[in-house]
Amino acid sequence: MSPTSATRRASAPAAPEHLRALARRASRRRRGARWVGLLWVLPALVMYGGFVLYPLTQTVRYSFYDWNGIGTAAWVGIRNYDTVFNDAQLYGSVLHAFQLVIFFSFIPVALGLLIGALLRGLKEGRFTTVSRTVLFLPQIIPLVGAAIAWRWLYAQDGLVNGTLSWVGLDLLTRGWLGDFGTALPAVGLIGCWVATGFCTVLMLSGIARIDPTLYEAAQLDGAGPVAEFFAVTLPNLRHEITVALTVTTIAALASFDIVYVATQGGPGYSTMVPGVQVVRLAFTENNVGLASALAVVLLLLVYVVALPIQLLNRRPR
Amino acid sequence: MRVRFSRSSRSWWGTGLLAAGLLAMVSCGNPGSETDRDTTPSNVSTTLGSDLVTITMRVNADQEALWSALAAGFEEAEPAVTVKVTTEDFATLQQNAPRYLAAENPPDLLRLPAPGDAVKDQLLLNLDEYADVYGWDQWPESQLEQLRVSDDGRQRGEGSLYGVGIGFQLTGLFYNVDIARQIGMEEPPETIEELVTAMEDAAAAGKTPMMASGNNTFVLQALMHAYGAAGDVSAWVGNAPEASIDTPEAVAAASTVQDWVEAGHYPEDLLSIDDEQALGNWFEGNTLFLYQGGWLAGAMDERMAGRVGFVLFPPETAGDPWYAMSAPNGLVIPEAAEHPNEAAAFLNWANTSKEGRQIQVDQAGLAPGGSTDLPVPEAAAGSALSQTLLAFAVASEQDTLIDFLANATPGMLSATLNPQTQLLVSGQVTPEEYIANLQADYESDLGN
Numbered sequence: 001m002s003p004t005s006a007t008r009r010a011s012a013p014a015a016p017e018h019l020r021a022l023a024r025r026a027s028r029r030r031r032g033a034r035w036v037g038l039l040w041v042l043p044a045l046v047m048y049g050g051f052v053l054y055p056l057t058q059t060v061r062y063s064f065y066d067w068n069g070i071g072t073a074a075w076v077g078i079r080n081y082d083t084v085f086n087d088a089q090l091y092g093s094v095l096h097a098f099q100l101v102i103f104f105s106f107i108p109v110a111l112g113l114l115i116g117a118l119l120r121g122l123k124e125g126r127f128t129t130v131s132r133t134v135l136f137l138p139q140i141i142p143l144v145g146a147a148i149a150w151r152w153l154y155a156q157d158g159l160v161n162g163t164l165s166w167v168g169l170d171l172l173t174r175g176w177l178g179d180f181g182t183a184l185p186a187v188g189l190i191g192c193w194v195a196t197g198f199c200t201v202l203m204l205s206g207i208a209r210i211d212p213t214l215y216e217a218a219q220l221d222g223a224g225p226v227a228e229f230f231a232v233t234l235p236n237l238r239h240e241i242t243v244a245l246t247v248t249t250i251a252a253l254a255s256f257d258i259v260y261v262a263t264q265g266g267p268g269y270s271t272m273v274p275g276v277q278v279v280r281l282a283f284t285e286n287n288v289g290l291a292s293a294l295a296v297v298l299l300l301l302v303y304v305v306a307l308p309i310q311l312l313n314r315r316p317r
Numbered sequence: 318m319r320v321r322f323s324r325s326s327r328s329w330w331g332t333g334l335l336a337a338g339l340l341a342m343v344s345c346g347n348p349g350s351e352t353d354r355d356t357t358p359s360n361v362s363t364t365l366g367s368d369l370v371t372i373t374m375r376v377n378a379d380q381e382a383l384w385s386a387l388a389a390g391f392e393e394a395e396p397a398v399t400v401k402v403t404t405e406d407f408a409t410l411q412q413n414a415p416r417y418l419a420a421e422n423p424p425d426l427l428r429l430p431a432p433g434d435a436v437k438d439q440l441l442l443n444l445d446e447y448a449d450v451y452g453w454d455q456w457p458e459s460q461l462e463q464l465r466v467s468d469d470g471r472q473r474g475e476g477s478l479y480g481v482g483i484g485f486q487l488t489g490l491f492y493n494v495d496i497a498r499q500i501g502m503e504e505p506p507e508t509i510e511e512l513v514t515a516m517e518d519a520a521a522a523g524k525t526p527m528m529a530s531g532n533n534t535f536v537l538q539a540l541m542h543a544y545g546a547a548g549d550v551s552a553w554v555g556n557a558p559e560a561s562i563d564t565p566e567a568v569a570a571a572s573t574v575q576d577w578v579e580a581g582h583y584p585e586d587l588l589s590i591d592d593e594q595a596l597g598n599w600f601e602g603n604t605l606f607l608y609q610g611g612w613l614a615g616a617m618d619e620r621m622a623g624r625v626g627f628v629l630f631p632p633e634t635a636g637d638p639w640y641a642m643s644a645p646n647g648l649v650i651p652e653a654a655e656h657p658n659e660a661a662a663f664l665n666w667a668n669t670s671k672e673g674r675q676i677q678v679d680q681a682g683l684a685p686g687g688s689t690d691l692p693v694p695e696a697a698a699g700s701a702l703s704q705t706l707l708a709f710a711v712a713s714e715q716d717t718l719i720d721f722l723a724n725a726t727p728g729m730l731s732a733t734l735n736p737q738t739q740l741l742v743s744g745q746v747t748p749e750e751y752i753a754n755l756q757a758d759y760e761s762d763l764g765n
Binding site for chain 2: 058061062065067068069070071072073074075155156174175176177178179180264265266267268269272280281283284285286287
């Protein structure tokens with residue numbers, strides 16, 4: 001507050017009246033500001049409306065029709081939803097997505113926490129920089145490229161089998177993506193590899209924010225690295241963990257690229273996920289209605305799963 | 318009285334309004350077009366004007382050499398016409414085809430193997446008048462029927478003509494001549510029993526008897542034909558009313574495939590092999606048989622010249638017909654195409670001119686269609702290519718060309734055959750379940 005306004009206020013007996021005028025003007029300005037604000041977000045809002053909200057309404061709309069995408073559509077009510085919940089292939093793909101959550105989300109978050117805590121203990125130097133870079137690298141590689149590279153690794157004569165044979169584990173070699181038992185975990189591992197870097201970098205930035213005196217205090221109380229992790233690091237990373245869980249869980253449930261490139265949903269239906277199924281239904285089978293219904297169910301599912309994770313963030317620290 | 322909204326109730330109002338708006342959008346009218354289009358061409362003519370015209374064609378990338386050579390050849394034959402070729406991965410092209418056809422500016426020619434839905438939506442030009450003026454209706458019917466569609470788009474094999482094939486794909490049994498000699502296989506097998514014997518001999522000699530990918534249905538379909546289900550399969554692929562492949566013959570074919578997998582006639586890691594890898598394995602030269610398309614003959618002659626034989630899949634008993642899967646390399650003219658006359662002239666030139674027919678053989682290893690009076694183009698004697706041309710001539714004459722199972726419905730290949738066949742060869746479904754699943758998916762696809 002400037003000295004002039006302070007003196008003016010002190011010297012003016014009609015302060016309440018004067019203040020009320022000021023407040024009125026401010027409130028008018030605030031109301032104006034609100035409209036100006038709307039103007040600022042308008043371009044983004046138009047894009048969001050045109051490319052997200054409008055298509056969303058159309059997806060919901062299509063889901064009530066039997067339509068091949070071009071010709072005339074026939075209203076079928078909730079029949080498409082009925083199919084989604086009763087067709088073993090369709091709800092099976094949703095179950096696969098949930099299994100992928102373990103690989104895309106739980107394991108990377110756990111690994112991120114672990115690696116973050118380990119790197120914190122090391123002195124900042126070339127090793128930590130290189131580790132951070134190497135771990136983050138998968139994030140900047142297009143998923144399609146990553147999936148192709150992993151397909152080579154997993155192939156019958158790929159690096160994975162080569163390594164296994166080399167150490168004498170010939171019995172374990174197989175076409176990892178072609179085996180009914182290993183295809184889904186193998187796909188999950190690709191996602192795990194991609195997400196771990198993201199989680200680690202997130203955790204590292206969170207750890208850097210933690211007040212070092214907390215660690216000092218813990219050490220003075222005789223805490224070892226493990227106790228330090230659970231008493232200081234973990235509770236202070238609640239925000240980061242929430243963000244990491246949310247982002248990676250959504251990536252798992254809505255996964256498309258990795259599965260599409262690595263297995264196309266095969267062998268059999270063992271790695272089919274809703275993302276791939278939606279594309280196949282809409283563009284290969286020209287069954288836009290059923291594809292839309294599955295997409296809507298997937299959308300709701302992501303909400304139902306992602307919202308409770310936000311509660312982690314709510315609790316007072 | 319003034320109504321005042323608290324901040325929170327106002328946001329509830331906003332949400333409610335948004336939801337109401339969404340609902341309003343959801344409930345307004347059917348999506349899709351209902352306009353009635355006239356699919357018969359106007360101003361049909363076989364003489365092209367002297368005005369410079371550019372026609373566009375959108376075709377599959379794996380045969381780019383064929384399409385560009387044909388385009389160049391046609392430009393030479395018709396100097397006023399320029400042909401612009403755009404290629405796209407085959408699967409992607411099939412996915413995008415309905416949207417290209419419905420676009421305001423569709424290409425003049427589009428590669429489309431199964432025109433059913435597009436006919437129903439009135440997106441394709443009816444080619445009956447062109448067939449009349451060019452004399453295509455004099456060609457063997459087996460070349461045209463796969464591109465005939467009933468007006469409601471529900472059944473193929475009858476009705477008006479909606480496309481013309483440029484070259485015909487044909488499946489057959491490639492065999493490695495060196496290994497055949499090594500195991501004492503003097504002649505290619507003439508019955509399934511001889512085929513099995515040869516495979517057993519190959520296995521005993523430490524060779525892979527039969528190469529395939531884990532989801533390939535060619536052998537299965539060949540066995541269906543050999544066991545007497547050819548007519549059923551043909552009706553099924555053509556979507557004839559009540560068509561079914563849930564028959565004892567088809568189950569027996571699926572059962573034989575499973576037996577062969579168990580007997581070790583296929584590679585051990587069959588499930589993890591895709592078509593590309595199967596071909597790669599074949600070229601390593603340790604495999605006796607590969608049941609694949611004659612379109613690979615060019616590659617065979619390039620990489621294993623003189624060491625590859627090609628023969629149709631044998632019947633169960635000697636003397637029965639030898640069947641093959643075959644489909645025309647079908648091109649259609651969109652209803653809204655700008656230059657239908659030029660496009661039709663291109664189709665005619667490719668099938669009837671000496672140059673066009675030779676290009677089909679040289680560039681794609683495809684047997685050219687057209688009238689049987691036309692001379693068959695030449696290929697080097699003894700080459701795999703010349704053997705596939707011979708096989709096509711034999712099968713055409715016997716009328717034993719059957720369309721691929723995969724062409725039954727748009728989703729048949731990727732949504733049903735690929736995953737189900739993997740389940741079959743890995744023994745996770747019984748032959749009975751497998752065939753029943755195929756039939757069930759087929760019926761649900763057609764119901765949509």
